[in-house]
Amino acid sequence: MAGREDDEHDPPILDDKTEAEAKSSERDMAPPGPGTSIHRSGSRPQLDLSKAEIQGNFEERDPTILLPNQSDDISHLALDIGGSLIKLLYFSRHEDYSNDDDKGKKTIKERLGLTNGKLRSYPVLGGRLHFVKFETHKINECLDFIHSKQLHRRDPYPWSSKTLPLGTGVIKVTGGGAYKFADLFKERLGVSIEKEDEMHCLVSGANFLLKAIRHEAYTHMEGEKEFVQIEPNDLYPYLLVNVGSGVSIIKVDGEGKFERVSGTNVGGGTYWGLGRLLTKCKSFDELLELSQKGDNSTIDMLVGDIYGGMDYSKIGLSASTIASSFGKAISENKELEDYRPEDISLSLLRMISYNIGQISWMEKFVRRGTEITAPVPMTPSKTTGLGGFDVPSSRGSMSLTPLTYQTKAKESEYWLKVLSEHLPDLVDTAVASEGGTEDAKRRGDAFARAFSAHLARLMEEPAAYGKLGLANLLELREECLREFQFVDAYRSIKQRENEASLAVLPDLLEELDSMSEEARLLTLIEGVLAANIFDWGSRACVDLYHKGTIIEIYRMSRNKMQRPWRVDDFDAFKERMLGSGGKQPHRHKRALLFVDNSGADVILGMLPLAREFLRRGTEVVLVANSLPALNDVTAMELPDIVAGAAKHCDILRRAAEMGGLLVDAMVNPGDGSKNDSTSAPLMVVENGCGSPCIDLRQVSSELAAAAKDADLVVLEGMGRALHTNFNAQFKCEALKLAMVKNQRLAEKLINGNIYDSVCRYEPPSLSQM
Numbered sequence: 001m002a003g004r005e006d007d008e009h010d011p012p013i014l015d016d017k018t019e020a021e022a023k024s025s026e027r028d029m030a031p032p033g034p035g036t037s038i039h040r041s042g043s044r045p046q047l048d049l050s051k052a053e054i055q056g057n058f059e060e061r062d063p064t065i066l067l068p069n070q071s072d073d074i075s076h077l078a079l080d081i082g083g084s085l086i087k088l089l090y091f092s093r094h095e096d097y098s099n100d101d102d103k104g105k106k107t108i109k110e111r112l113g114l115t116n117g118k119l120r121s122y123p124v125l126g127g128r129l130h131f132v133k134f135e136t137h138k139i140n141e142c143l144d145f146i147h148s149k150q151l152h153r154r155d156p157y158p159w160s161s162k163t164l165p166l167g168t169g170v171i172k173v174t175g176g177g178a179y180k181f182a183d184l185f186k187e188r189l190g191v192s193i194e195k196e197d198e199m200h201c202l203v204s205g206a207n208f209l210l211k212a213i214r215h216e217a218y219t220h221m222e223g224e225k226e227f228v229q230i231e232p233n234d235l236y237p238y239l240l241v242n243v244g245s246g247v248s249i250i251k252v253d254g255e256g257k258f259e260r261v262s263g264t265n266v267g268g269g270t271y272w273g274l275g276r277l278l279t280k281c282k283s284f285d286e287l288l289e290l291s292q293k294g295d296n297s298t299i300d301m302l303v304g305d306i307y308g309g310m311d312y313s314k315i316g317l318s319a320s321t322i323a324s325s326f327g328k329a330i331s332e333n334k335e336l337e338d339y340r341p342e343d344i345s346l347s348l349l350r351m352i353s354y355n356i357g358q359i360s361w362m363e364k365f366v367r368r369g370t371e372i373t374a375p376v377p378m379t380p381s382k383t384t385g386l387g388g389f390d391v392p393s394s395r396g397s398m399s400l401t402p403l404t405y406q407t408k409a410k411e412s413e414y415w416l417k418v419l420s421e422h423l424p425d426l427v428d429t430a431v432a433s434e435g436g437t438e439d440a441k442r443r444g445d446a447f448a449r450a451f452s453a454h455l456a457r458l459m460e461e462p463a464a465y466g467k468l469g470l471a472n473l474l475e476l477r478e479e480c481l482r483e484f485q486f487v488d489a490y491r492s493i494k495q496r497e498n499e500a501s502l503a504v505l506p507d508l509l510e511e512l513d514s515m516s517e518e519a520r521l522l523t524l525i526e527g528v529l530a531a532n533i534f535d536w537g538s539r540a541c542v543d544l545y546h547k548g549t550i551i552e553i554y555r556m557s558r559n560k561m562q563r564p565w566r567v568d569d570f571d572a573f574k575e576r577m578l579g580s581g582g583k584q585p586h587r588h589k590r591a592l593l594f595v596d597n598s599g600a601d602v603i604l605g606m607l608p609l610a611r612e613f614l615r616r617g618t619e620v621v622l623v624a625n626s627l628p629a630l631n632d633v634t635a636m637e638l639p640d641i642v643a644g645a646a647k648h649c650d651i652l653r654r655a656a657e658m659g660g661l662l663v664d665a666m667v668n669p670g671d672g673s674k675n676d677s678t679s680a681p682l683m684v685v686e687n688g689c690g691s692p693c694i695d696l697r698q699v700s701s702e703l704a705a706a707a708k709d710a711d712l713v714v715l716e717g718m719g720r721a722l723h724t725n726f727n728a729q730f731k732c733e734a735l736k737l738a739m740v741k742n743q744r745l746a747e748k749l750i751n752g753n754i755y756d757s758v759c760r761y762e763p764p765s766l767s768q769m
Contacts, residue, residue, distance in 0.1 A: 065128065076090060076091055078172045080173070080175045081175040081176065081177020081181060082176065083245040083246075084135070086134040088133070088142060088145070089131055090151050092130065139181055140188075147189060152171065169189070170192050171185065171191055175198055199260070200256070202240065204256075207255060210235055216230070218467075225463035227467050236254050241356065243356060244269075247265075247266070247359075249262040261363060264355070267352070271349060272284050272287060275287040278336065279345055290341050291345040293342040294340070294343045294344070294346030299327075300325050300327060301324040302320055302323055303322075325348075325351035416458055426481075429490060433489045446484055451480045469724070470723050470724070471694070471724050474629070474693055474719070478628075478690050478691055488628035490631040494631055494637070498603065498637075498644070502603055505604065518578060521612070525609075525737065527604060529605075529739050529757045530560075531558075531600040532601055532738055533739050566756035567760050569760055570759050576733070587617055588712045591621070591710065591712040591714060592621050592714065593609070593622050593714045594687070595624050595716060596633070596719070597717065598631050598637070601633075601717070606622070607641075610652075613680075620655070621706045622682070622683070623685055623687050623706075624637075625689060625690055626689060626690060627690025629692050635685065636686075642662075642682065642684070643656070652682065658681035685700070685703050688702075694724060711732045711733060713735070714737065715735070718738050722740065722745065730764065733761075733763055734761070734762045735760070735761050735762075736758060736759075736761075737760075739758075740753075740757070740758065742754065
């Protein structure tokens, strides 16, 4: 699974020569490709993709936010029309993007071949929020933009592909322009404006972000971000400073409880107005761009200028503190044109923003009878150092109760390097997945340069995209692949491995059925660990594919399974399952099995384990990715895999029929294996993500519902069981199974070596019961 990538050793099934060769595989991080530039003011790097000749709609001027897991209905278009700027937001789903493939347009669903009407239909998740700005006095440009994209005529539920007749549409709008331009919208676009209270929307949005989005709050000091801990149950009261043309300071006491307590007329409008006079900039964005290249010390008088380069430590002032904005201009014999516009822009920006901050800080003290505490720096978490957990004090209704994922600076640097080294192989696989066409090669090159730019920026500026853990980095990579329309780079590889594994499944099931109950349980766990060796995200594992067939590698890996494993709680799990010393065997009500890779991993590892639970009368829910990620199996692919396996096993066939995975008698009776009178269903749910790792705070509603009645969670694979959930505490029993395919992870997490195995069984956490 995930995390995945280049390692220094080969598995124990290989000889010493190969092992030594593998140890020398470390390489320096590749620099960004040619034509890549870093753009500081946006949320993403601005990339020169002109040579890539990308087909499709890629807007580079305005920032966007990817919502890879979005599946619910959301509003399609909204605006805020302020005194200086119009802020326009609209949503487009991934299905809206198309690719010129043999002159024919294909949606993502068509490109994935999702046309099997017999099996349940899973939506292709995800979309993009687009943010566009217009100067308010250029309202007609905004209306032209809306009209050009027909945003005003789309159904509020974007995937319906409906258009509304003129005169029936409604657009949500905040700001003074909702009143000022209502007639113009009706006249030009034939739509009505539905006015929303600006402050109410502002407070509701801030409350949501602070409660629901991790690492949303941070301090910014001397160019460095420090994230602060926000406790959702202790959020109020707080001051909300709304910086627009002017500034409003709002005291928020709870949901829907707020009041404006102060403000200033020196705000964004002041910055733009003075900046336009002093620099001749034509737009707000141009002025901000200038500030990125500025040096305010050429204009501002600093404490060090007054004290001979020294701090004024007695009263806590550093030499770099601004003593007087634009103060040097009074002591230098220079005209306006002698100063760089970049320096003027930065000095002006700091003067206004510092004063807004000062006014807001003082408001904290002048409010009588109100205690508004300063944010608290993020406390160290109980992490693996690679993506661990803090257990939150609030508890949801799910049986799953994680966490705070975070990656330390040195670990982040390491994984950025690993992702860079893996990039050439990934590009080759992605291009090959689409037939190696010239269009695929162009998009592959563009993807490589885009993702390299992301990695380069994060190496230079780790907090550029917020507080990231490995799970976020892997999701960024998958999002970037989808951005360039590589929707499933490993599709053909997964299909081949699934076919090869299904061919030998009957022999494995026959072998298992010939064993005693205790021997079978051990063999099943060994099989899961052995099959987890197949991982196209690990360089060392990819090398194995050149040394034998998938079945040969699986058999060798399984033969090398020797206890005790590096983390070995099998005996405790066996005792729970089979009973001993007077304890009765335990039958779980529902088990959630988080599956990992396609091929042998799921078919020869997790499906036989699922079959054992079904044999005991336990409901089994197979949990898989909603979107493709490397060679991970998806929830869309699992029903076909289960159907193929059910041809050889009555237990799986009857359970799949009960779970709705087989909708007719499409398979023949199985092999008549003993104990095949199962009455428990086998189901498949999507987890709501498209990454090799999983953040259990952000899962699909379907998984959340299934988890409510679960009394056992089985997490399989490095990404799900180790990188992001090794220290997770659950309200129910948990079994974490993985083969470690990265030397650094093995050393730091389990004080072991690459290809060590982890079988970690945990009873329900007493603190969570």
